[in-house]
Amino acid sequence: MKAKSEAPKASHAATRFKVGDRVRVRNMPNMFYTRTQSYVRGVIGTIAACTYKDLIPEEDAFNYDGKVEQYYIVRFRQKDLWEEYPFDNDTLQTESPEHWLEPV
Amino acid sequence: MSTGHKHDGDHHDHDHEHPAAPMVEEITDYEVLEIAVRELAIEHGLFTAEDHRRFTEWAESIGPINGSRLVAKAWKDPAFKALVLEDGVKACKEGLGLDWAEPTGFGTPSDYTNFIVLEDTPTLHHVIVCTLCSCYPRPILGMSPEWYRTTNYRRRLVRWPREVLAEFGLILPPEVEIRVEDSNQKCRFMVLPVQPKGTENWTEEQLAAIVTRDCMIGVALPRPGRTADVHPIHKARRPVQASAQHGSAAE
Numbered sequence: 100m101k102a103k104s105e106a107p108k109a110s111h112a113a114t115r116f117k118v119g120d121r122v123r124v125r126n127m128p129n130m131f132y133t134r135t136q137s138y139v140r141g142v143i144g145t146i147a148a149c150t151y152k153d154l155i156p157e158e159d160a161f162n163y164d165g166k167v168e169q170y171y172i173v174r175f176r177q178k179d180l181w182e183e184y185p186f187d188n189d190t191l192q193t194e195s196p197e198h199w200l201e202p203v
Numbered sequence: 204m205s206t207g208h209k210h211d212g213d214h215h216d217h218d219h220e221h222p223a224a225p226m227v228e229e230i231t232d233y234e235v236l237e238i239a240v241r242e243l244a245i246e247h248g249l250f251t252a253e254d255h256r257r258f259t260e261w262a263e264s265i266g267p268i269n270g271s272r273l274v275a276k277a278w279k280d281p282a283f284k285a286l287v288l289e290d291g292v293k294a295c296k297e298g299l300g301l302d303w304a305e306p307t308g309f310g311t312p313s314d315y316t317n318f319i320v321l322e323d324t325p326t327l328h329h330v331i332v333c334t335l336c337s338c339y340p341r342p343i344l345g346m347s348p349e350w351y352r353t354t355n356y357r358r359r360l361v362r363w364p365r366e367v368l369a370e371f372g373l374i375l376p377p378e379v380e381i382r383v384e385d386s387n388q389k390c391r392f393m394v395l396p397v398q399p400k401g402t403e404n405w406t407e408e409q410l411a412a413i414v415t416r417d418c419m420i421g422v423a424l425p426r427p428g429r430t431a432d433v434h435p436i437h438k439a440r441r442p443v444q445a446s447a448q449h450g451s452a453a454e
Contacts, residue, residue, distance in 0.1 A: 134387050136334055138361065150390055151317050170388055172319075177383075181362055188380040191361060194388040 114169045114197075120146045121203040122173060124195065132160035135199045143203055144175040147192055155196045168196045258306075265345035267416040267431075269299050270393055273320070273343065274419065275410035278398045287395065291318035295343060303342050310342070315389040318343070321382075322395045323421075328379050329394045330368065330421030332360040333386045340391035344419060351420065361385055371422040394421040401427055 116122060126140040127133075134156040150170045158165035177189040245252055276298050277284035287294040295301040295318065303316040310316045318340060321329040333339065334357045339347035350356050360367045364381050368374070375381060384392045396418050402410060415431040417423035 134335055136385065136387060138334075148319075150319075150388075153389055156388070170390075172390070174382075177364075184362075186365065186377050186381070188377070189364065189382070190380060191383040191385060193385040194390055196388070 114149055116146045116149070116169075116171060116197070116200065116202070118146050118148060122146060122171075122200040123203050124173070125199050125201055127199070131157045133157060135195060136193065138180060139173075139175065139193060139195075142175055142179055144173040144179070146171050147174040148172040150194060153196075155198065168198060170194055170196050171200065173200070262341070263346055265341065267344045267419060268411070269295070269301050270340070270344045270416070270419045271411040271414040272299055272407070273393075274395055274414040275407045277320075277395060278410055279407050284395075287320050288322055291320045291393075292316055294320075301343060305342070315391065317390040319390050319392050320395050321384060321392055323397050325397060326379055327382060328375055328421065329382050329384055329392075330360065330364060331384050331386060331392050331394065332357055334358065334361055335387050338386040338391060340393050343393060344416060348416065348420075368422060371417070373423055393419050396421075396425050399425055399427055 121143060122145070123143045124135065124139045124141065127135075148171065150172055152167050152169050153159075154164065155166055155168050172192050172194050174190055174192045177184045177191055178187065180191060241255060244250060245255070273287060273295065277287045277294075283294065283298055286297065292303045295303060303310055303318060321331075323329055331339075332351075337347055337352040339351065341347070356367065361383055364383050365375070368381070386392050396414065398410070399413070402413070412430045412432075413425045413427060415423065415425070415429070418425045
């Protein structure tokens with residue numbers, strides 16, 4: 100799988116993103132288990148926190164002790180998620196492992 | 204045939220008695236799976252049926268009281284508040300004696316041990332949801348309310364948070380940023396609300412009483428005089444009469 104070879108081995112590599120970085124959620128096919136919601140795919144947000152390193156859901160779901168990756172809380176403007184959203188200030192945060200995010 | 208029982212485009216004959224629909228208890232594939240795995244584990248001696256019952260009883264008896272205590276303590280003690288915001292798991296252990304690693308040493312299988320407390324301000328209001336399932340900070344708030352797990356709340360809160368909050372009776376002005384936290388991975392979240400005015404000299408115990416479960420999910424705000432043990436009662440405008448009297452009057 101392409102995503103697999105691209106993603107850094109976080110246990111050996113430094114954290115790819117830092118708080119304040121702009122990132123886009125990648126839009127990868129749902130071939131296996133994922134916890135990345137479809138409503139954030141392709142949308143640009145900002146790293147709000149670097150949370151922990153853990154197994155990625157795609158492997159954890161099958162009890163496979165594979166790659167450990169950095170997770171991030173990403174903040175989005177509601178207006179960027181939903182075209183018709185009427186309030187400028189409102190935001191939404193959700194968490195994502197590194198391989199689902201790309202720099203903007 | 205009764206006119207109140209018309210099926211358009213349905214050609215089957217209605218000149219017969221409808222057999223009563225059998226009462227079937229709905230059971231999902233996941234429930235079947237859970238029973239199968241549990242029975243296997245019991246059969247193999249990993250734990251007993253009584254162990255399972257006792258664990259379930261314990262898990263279901265955890266209420267939101269520790270969350271209320273955490274908030275009240277944070278309101279009273281700025282140093283503790285700083286710890287709560289910096290490291291929720293550590294604050295639980297040091298301030299409340301609550302260990303997220305219990306009972307297995309690494310938490311329960313779906314609770315994990317990453318706990319983030321989200322601080323509200325006069326211009327920022329947090330509200331929590333899990334669009335994927337029902338992730339909830341169970342070690343500190345207990346089992347989630349039934350509505351929290353419904354697809355209705357989960358799918359609508361992320362998209363129409365103000366409308367959903369209004370349905371809970373919470374209407375916030377547009378200047379206040381509403382920040383939805385979709386708890387979709389291994390972090391668990393709780394809201395630290397703003398301490399309401401007029402409670403500055405209250406004791407920790409008094410404060411904890413107004414920090415109800417819904418305030419820590421973010422669908423309500425704490426208010427003096429509003430506690431979980433007292434709920435509003437609206438008397439019926441036309442109370443039901445005693446049945447014997449009602450029956451004889453109708454005949």
